[in-house]
Amino acid sequence: MMKLSLITILLTLIILVKCSSSKFEKQKLKVSLYYETLCPFCMTFINDQLYPGYQKLGDYLDLELIPYGNARRKKTDNGWTIECQHGPKECVYNKIEACGMARNVDQNAVISFVHCIEKGIKTDDSNYKRITKKCGPLLNVNTADIIKCAEGQEGDELMVANGVKTDAVQPSIDGVPTVLYNNYYNDTLEEYNDNFLTIACKLLDDEPAACMHLDNEIW
């Protein structure tokens, strides 16, 4: 009898905790970034806006990063030819970032990795292996594997998938970076991409503590 009621109490507690935690689940803002790795405004957005903003609001954000941008793709007899706006080097870095994301989907790891790569590119983009070796550990995956993916067919396939996704955005993307909030493109918000934290806080109704005391009167 004693035992049974103890179990009942425990079960009730578990159910209560479960219910209350889902009741207080954080609202999340989905942020989809369409970009290419060597475009200067993309680098600035990632390094100076998205990354620092994520450090403050990470728990409230659902990040989606889509490196491809203004690249073009063409099917060939034995695969794909992909051309990138800033040349072959950009294609390699696009694929490195996409391959990294294909290996580890944890968004804390992904944003740290992408930020690290973009910072590396900004300093000296001449050696992608060196940069990948430096940043790879942030993903907790084998760096050689990321490079192999980026240099091979898998990298091309990831680019094709990102291309299809990029082409599907409505209204169609006419420049990078393009940011969608909750899958939705809004011109007005785009103008304030140099104020990511403010936009995110506005869309999150200022719920996160990091949003307090922020000057939100930008529109």
Ligand SMILES: *[C@@H]1O[C@H](CO)[C@@H](O)[C@H](O)[C@H]1NC(C)=O
């Ligand atoms: C875009 O965002 C601004 C700021 O939140 C808002 O006032 C406006 O209504 C939005 N526009 C559309 C078309 O949703």
